[in-house]
Amino acid sequence: MFQFKLVLLGDSSVGKSSIVHRFVKDSFDDFRESTIGAAFLSQTIKIRDTSSDSTEDTVIKFEIWDTAGQERYKSLAPMYYRNANAALVVYDITQQDSLSKAQNWVNELKNKVGDEDLIICLLGNKLDLCDSSDNGDKRAVMTDEAKVYAEEQDLLFYEVSAKTGQGVKDVFQSIGEKLYQIKKEEMLSKKGRQAASAKDSVNVKLQRPSTNDPTSCCY
Amino acid sequence: MESEVLSEGHRPVRNNELECPVCSKTFDNLGQLNHHLDFDHGFDGDESKGGNGTSSGKFISQGEESLEADNKRVRHQNKLMIRNHWKKPSPEHQNCHVCKRPLNQINGCINCRKCGELFCKMDCRNVMRLNANAEYDPLNGRWVNCCYQCFIRRDGYNDYGSVVDLIDQFKTLRHKKNEDKKLMQLQLENRLVLLIDGISRILKKNGNGVFMSYRVSKEISLLERTVTAWKDDRAALNCPICSQSFGLTLRKHHCRLCGSIVCDNKTTNCSNQVPLAYLANAATDLPFKEFNPQTVDKDYSIRICSQCIHILYVGRKFRRDIEQPASILLARCESIYNLSQVISNIWPLLNSRLEEIENAQKQNASPNPALIAEATKLRKKLLRAVESYNILTRQISSMSPRNAAQKKIQQSFQIASSIFITEKILKLKSIPIISPRVNENRGSNESTPEVQKLSDIVFNDLTIKEIKVCREELMVLKEQKFLVESMIENAKKQRKFDEIAVLDRNLLELKGKIEEIQNRLGEQGFH
Numbered sequence: 001m002f003q004f005k006l007v008l009l010g011d012s013s014v015g016k017s018s019i020v021h022r023f024v025k026d027s028f029d030d031f032r033e034s035t036i037g038a039a040f041l042s043q044t045i046k047i048r049d050t051s052s053d054s055t056e057d058t059v060i061k062f063e064i065w066d067t068a069g070q071e072r073y074k075s076l077a078p079m080y081y082r083n084a085n086a087a088l089v090v091y092d093i094t095q096q097d098s099l100s101k102a103q104n105w106v107n108e109l110k111n112k113v114g115d116e117d118l119i120i121c122l123l124g125n126k127l128d129l130c131d132s133s134d135n136g137d138k139r140a141v142m143t144d145e146a147k148v149y150a151e152e153q154d155l156l157f158y159e160v161s162a163k164t165g166q167g168v169k170d171v172f173q174s175i176g177e178k179l180y181q182i183k184k185e186e187m188l189s190k191k192g193r194q195a196a197s198a199k200d201s202v203n204v205k206l207q208r209p210s211t212n213d214p215t216s217c218c219y
Numbered sequence: 220m221e222s223e224v225l226s227e228g229h230r231p232v233r234n235n236e237l238e239c240p241v242c243s244k245t246f247d248n249l250g251q252l253n254h255h256l257d258f259d260h261g262f263d264g265d266e267s268k269g270g271n272g273t274s275s276g277k278f279i280s281q282g283e284e285s286l287e288a289d290n291k292r293v294r295h296q297n298k299l300m301i302r303n304h305w306k307k308p309s310p311e312h313q314n315c316h317v318c319k320r321p322l323n324q325i326n327g328c329i330n331c332r333k334c335g336e337l338f339c340k341m342d343c344r345n346v347m348r349l350n351a352n353a354e355y356d357p358l359n360g361r362w363v364n365c366c367y368q369c370f371i372r373r374d375g376y377n378d379y380g381s382v383v384d385l386i387d388q389f390k391t392l393r394h395k396k397n398e399d400k401k402l403m404q405l406q407l408e409n410r411l412v413l414l415i416d417g418i419s420r421i422l423k424k425n426g427n428g429v430f431m432s433y434r435v436s437k438e439i440s441l442l443e444r445t446v447t448a449w450k451d452d453r454a455a456l457n458c459p460i461c462s463q464s465f466g467l468t469l470r471k472h473h474c475r476l477c478g479s480i481v482c483d484n485k486t487t488n489c490s491n492q493v494p495l496a497y498l499a500n501a502a503t504d505l506p507f508k509e510f511n512p513q514t515v516d517k518d519y520s521i522r523i524c525s526q527c528i529h530i531l532y533v534g535r536k537f538r539r540d541i542e543q544p545a546s547i548l549l550a551r552c553e554s555i556y557n558l559s560q561v562i563s564n565i566w567p568l569l570n571s572r573l574e575e576i577e578n579a580q581k582q583n584a585s586p587n588p589a590l591i592a593e594a595t596k597l598r599k600k601l602l603r604a605v606e607s608y609n610i611l612t613r614q615i616s617s618m619s620p621r622n623a624a625q626k627k628i629q630q631s632f633q634i635a636s637s638i639f640i641t642e643k644i645l646k647l648k649s650i651p652i653i654s655p656r657v658n659e660n661r662g663s664n665e666s667t668p669e670v671q672k673l674s675d676i677v678f679n680d681l682t683i684k685e686i687k688v689c690r691e692e693l694m695v696l697k698e699q700k701f702l703v704e705s706m707i708e709n710a711k712k713q714r715k716f717d718e719i720a721v722l723d724r725n726l727l728e729l730k731g732k733i734e735e736i737q738n739r740l741g742e743q744g745f746h
C-alpha cells in the first residue's frame with residue numbers, strides 16, 4: 001500500500017480542518033475550534049488503475065497534516081510541508097485577503113521545497129455561501145481570478161464546500177490518482193533500470209564464467 | 220614739501236626700478252627683467268628658440284639699448300668663469316647626458332656650468348649661483364644654467380622649504396630650567412636637614428616635651444633665621460602664592476625653608492604648620508643626624524609654604540606611590556587591558572579564516588576541515604576572552620572607589636570597555652560563520668555547513684526581538700510535542716500502528732528542532 005504525505009496550509013478559519021474532517025469523517029461542525037499546532041489524520045482511498053488490465057482497485061493511504069492557520073504557529077509549517085507529496089493551499093472564497101495569504105504559501109512552497117514532484121492544489125472553500133439564492137452571494141474571490149492564477153503557477157484548482165461536502169472527495173481522489181501515477185512512473189523507470197542492470201550482469205557472467213571466488217561453482 | 224624732499228634726495232631714486240622675484244636683482248625696466256627671467260631663471264618655455272641662452276626674448280622694445288649692454292656684461296662674465304670642464308660636442312658627446320636626445324639646433328646643446336656635461340635645453344633649465352671657479356656661491360655667485368643633478372646636489376638644497384631646527388635651543392632652555400629647579404630643591408633639602416637637626420638638638424638639650432621657655436623659642440628662632448634669610452615683613456603686601464592682600468584677617472607668615480612671606484589661609488593652603496616628624500619621615504633619604512623619631516617632640520612643627528612642600532615632597536611621594544603594588548582596581552584595569560589586546564589579536568586571525576571558508580563556499584567547494592577546526596578553536600578562544608572581559612567589566616563597575624582618582628579611573632574604564640565591546644560585537648555580527656545545520660532539502664537529513672551569523676553562535680547575543688521570536692518558536696514546538704505525544708498515546712490505544720510510526724518520526728523531528736533552538740538561545744532560553 002502506498003502512503004502519501006499531505007499538508008494543508010492557509011489562513012486561519014478558511015476551513016482547512018473542516019475540509020479534512022469532511023474527507024476523513026464525512027462530518028461538519030459549524031463551531032469548530034481553531035486548530036492548535038498541527039493535527040494529524042489519516043485516510044485511505046481506492047484508486048482504479050486504468051492502465052493495467054487488472055480490475056482490482058489499488059488502495060492508497062494519506063497521512064494528512066492539518067496545520068493551524070494562526071500566525072503564531074507559522075514556524076511549525078516548514079516541518080510539515082517538508083517531505084510532503086502534496087500541499088492543499090486553502091482560501092476562503094468569501095474573504096479576498098485569504099487568497100493573498102494562500103498565494104504567499106504557494107510562493108513559500110515553491111521557494112523552500114523546490115521539488116517538481118510536489119503537487120500543490122489551490123482550494124477555494126465555502127462554496128455553499130456563494131450560490132445560495134436566499135442568503136445572497138457572499139463571493140469575494142471570482143472563480144476566474146483564482147483559476148488564472150492557478151494556471152499560471154501550474155497548480156491544481158478546485159472550489160469546494162466543507163459544509164455541504166461539494167467537491168471535497170473529488171479533490172482528494174484526483175490528488176491521489178495523480179500521486180499514484182507519479183509513483184507508478186517512478187517505479188517503472190526504476191524497474192526498467194533494474195532490468196537493464198540485471199541484463200548487464202548476466203552478460204558479464206556469460207563473458208566471464210570463471211572467477212577467483214573459491215566458493216563459486218565455476219571454480 | 221615731502222615730495223620735493225623725495226625728488227631732491229641724495230640718491231637718485233628711480234620710480235620704475237624693478238626687482239626680480241627670484242633673486243632680488245634690480246632692473247631698470249620690464250624688458251630687462253623679462254630677459255633676466257627668461258635667460259637666468261629659465262622661464263622661457265618656448266622650445267623653438269634654440270641656442271646657448273643668449274636668445275633675445277619677448278621683451279618690450281623700450282629697453283633694447285640697456286638690454287644690449289646687459290647682454291654684453293653677461294657675455295663678459297661668462298668669459299670670466301672657467302670653462303675647461305665643459306664637454307665639447309663630439310661623437311662621444313652628441314646626445315643629452317640625461318635624456319639621450321641628439322644635441323642639435325632644435326633640442327639645444329648646453330653645458331651645465333657646474334658639472335660641464337652636455338644637455339639638451341630642457342634638461343639644463345635649472346639655475347644656481349656659481350663663482351668664477353664654477354663653485355656654488357649662494358652669496359656672490361652669478362646665476363647660471365645647470366642640470367637638475369647639480370641643482371639638487373648643491374649645499375643646503377631641500378625640496379620642502381627652509382627648516383630651522385629649534386630643538387637644541389629648546390633643550391638648552393629646558394635643561395637650564397630643570398637645573399635651576401634641581402638646585403632649588405637641593406638648597407631646600409639642605410635647609411630642611413639643618414633645620415630639623417638644629418631644632419632636634421635644641422629640644423634635646425633642653426629636655427623633650429617640657430614647657431617651651433622663651434629662651435628655647437628664641438634659640439630656635441635664631442636658628443631658623445641662620446638657615447634661611449627671612450624676607451622683610453614690611454615690603455610684602457600680597458601673598459605671593461594666592462595674591463590676596465595681607466591685613467588684619469590675613470596674617471603674614473615666614474616660610475622656614477624659603478623665607479618668603481606667605482598667608483595662612485585655610486582654603487588656599489598657602490602655608491601650614493607641619494610636624495618635624497612628618498617632614499623627616501616623608502624624606503627618609505635625607506641625611507638627618509640629630510633627628511630621632513622616637514625622642515623628638517612629635518608635635519613640634521614648623522611653618523612651610525605650599526611651594527616648598529611641592530618642590531620637596533611631590534617627587535618623593537610619586538616615587539613611593541609607584542613602588543607600591545597597584546590597587547585592586549588598577550590590577551583589574553590592567554587585566555582588562557591585556558584581555559582587550561588578546562581579543563584584538565584573535566579577531567583578525569578568525570576573520571581571515573572565515574574569509575577563506577567563505578571563499579571556498581562561494582566556489583562550492585567544501586571547506587578544509589582543518590580550517591574549520593581552527594576557526595572553531597579561535598572562535599572558542601574569542602568567546603572565552605570576551606566572557607572574561609565581561610566579568611572583569613562587571614567587577615570593575617561593582618567596586619567602590621576609594622578616592623576621586625579611583626572614581627575617575629573606574630568611570631573611564633567603564634566607558635572604554637563598553638565602547639570596546641560594542642565595537643567588537645558590531646564587527647562580529649557582520650561576519651558569517653560555519654555551523655552545522657540540518658539541510659532543509661527534502662529527503663536528506665545529513666547536515667551541511669551553512670553560513671550563519673556569527674552572533675548567533677558566538678555570543679548568544681541575539682537582539683531582544685530575535686530572542687522573543689526564538690522563545691515563541693520554542694513554545695510552539697513544545698506545545699506541538701505535547702500534542703503529538705498524546706496523539707501517539709491515542710494511536711496506541713486504537714492500535715493504529717502505521718500512524719504511530721508516522722507520529723514517532725515527527726516527534727523525533729520536533730525534539731531535534733527544540734534542541735536546536737535551545738542551543739541557539741543558550742542561557743537566554745528557558746528549560
Ligand SMILES: Nc1nc2c(ncn2[C@@H]2O[C@H](COP(=O)(O)OP(=O)(O)OP(=O)(O)O)[C@@H](O)[C@H]2O)c(=O)[nH]1
Pocket residue numbers: 010011012013014015016017018019029030031032033034035036067068069070125126127128129160161162163164
Ligand atoms: N459556510 C461554511 N462554513 C465553513 C466551511 N468550512 C468551514 N467553515 C466554518 O469556518 C470556520 C473555520 O473553520 P476551520 O476548519 O476551523 O478553519 P481552519 O482553517 O482550520 O482554521 P485554523 O484551525 O485556525 O487554521 C468554522 O466555524 C467552520 O464551521 C464551509 O465550507 N462553509
Ligand SMILES: [Mg+2]
Pocket residue numbers: 016017018033034035066067068069
Ligand atoms: Mg484548523
Ligand SMILES: [Zn+2]
Pocket residue numbers: 239240241242243244255256259260362
Ligand atoms: Zn633672478
Ligand SMILES: [Zn+2]
Pocket residue numbers: 315316317318319320338339340341342
Ligand atoms: Zn635632455
Ligand SMILES: [Zn+2]
Pocket residue numbers: 331332333334335336365366367368369370
Ligand atoms: Zn651639472
Ligand SMILES: [Zn+2]
Pocket residue numbers: 458459460461462463481482483484487489490
Ligand atoms: Zn596665600
Ligand SMILES: [Zn+2]
Pocket residue numbers: 474475476477478479523524525526527
Ligand atoms: Zn617656602
